[in-house]
Amino acid sequence: GAVVSQHPSRVICKSGTSVKIECRSLDFQATTMFWYRQFPKQSLMLMATSNEGSKATYEQGVEKDKFLINHASLTLSTLTVTSAHPEDSSFYICSARDGSGGSYQPQHFGDGTRLSIL
Amino acid sequence: DQQVKQNSPSLSVQEGRISILNCDYTNSMFDYFLWYKKYPAEGPTFLISISSIKDKNEDGRFTVFLNKSAKHLSLHIVPSQPGDSAVYFCAAGGGGKLIFGQGTELSVKP
Numbered sequence: 001g002a003v004v005s006q007h008p009s010r011v012i013c014k015s016g017t018s019v020k021i022e023c024r025s026l027d028f029q030a031t032t033m034f035w036y037r038q039f040p041k042q043s044l045m046l047m048a049t050s051n052e053g054s055k056a057t058y059e060q061g062v063e064k065d066k067f068l069i070n071h072a073s074l075t076l077s078t079l080t081v082t083s084a085h086p087e088d089s090s091f092y093i094c095s096a097r098d099g100s101g102g103s104y105q106p107q108h109f110g111d112g113t114r115l116s117i118l
Numbered sequence: 119d120q121q122v123k124q125n126s127p128s129l130s131v132q133e134g135r136i137s138i139l140n141c142d143y144t145n146s147m148f149d150y151f152l153w154y155k156k157y158p159a160e161g162p163t164f165l166i167s168i169s170s171i172k173d174k175n176e177d178g179r180f181t182v183f184l185n186k187s188a189k190h191l192s193l194h195i196v197p198s199q200p201g202d203s204a205v206y207f208c209a210a211g212g213g214g215k216l217i218f219g220q221g222t223e224l225s226v227k228p
Contacts, residue, residue, distance in 0.1 A: 009159075032214065034215075041127075041220075043207070043218045043219060043220045043221065044207070044218045045218075046217075093161055093162075095161075104150050104169070104211070106152055106164040106167055107216060108164060109154075109161030109162045110161050111159070111160050112159075112160075112161050
């Protein structure tokens with residue numbers, strides 16, 4: 001159980017393109033989803049917390065207009081990197097938490113998206 | 119300001135022996151802690167967690183120890199197996215969010 005599907009797994013595109021990444025909880029309802037970014041050999045850095053039906057909460061230093069998050073249903077959150085540039089190239093990974101168990105439930109992760117902007 | 123630190127980037131252990139992965143944190147307000155395992159090109163997989171009110175939690179070959187006075191937790195894997203080779207992240211939770219350490223790459227040699 002607790003499967004999170006994230007796609008696409010890899011995106012290569014030109015500078016200026018907007019890229020949408022989807023995160024789905026397949027066998028549970030996720031009232032809260034999280035978006036992380038990971039640089040090579042570094043930790044997962046939380047970008048934003050996404051709550052179903054409300055606006056995302058962004059961490060300090062993360063541009064909300066650059067990284068648009070939508071959590072329209074209990075099983076789907078999307079991250080759109082708008083007008084992507086080479087410095088946005090990174091590994092983006094989402095997670096979801098089962099809403100039925102409270103905030104101590106572990107987050108379950110998707111397999112990440114490797115974004116490369118040329 | 120790194121609130122969760124894993125000071126060993128890598129660890130090599132012989133198959134059958136104990137692997138001990140360490141993690142330190144600075145914020146005494148964290149109320150639960152988790153360990154995740156990550157293979158290349160995959161997302162982290164939840165392994166084991168511990169509440170701040172406990173000092174030990176065991177699940178099969180995996181045991182997590184928490185020393186709150188030292189703000190230190192560790193993951194013990196006994197016996198270690200080659201399939202355990204992966205990057206291990208500790209994470210500290212509070213206020214609904216997780217803060218991750220940098221990860222330790224464990225290599226278990228046959």
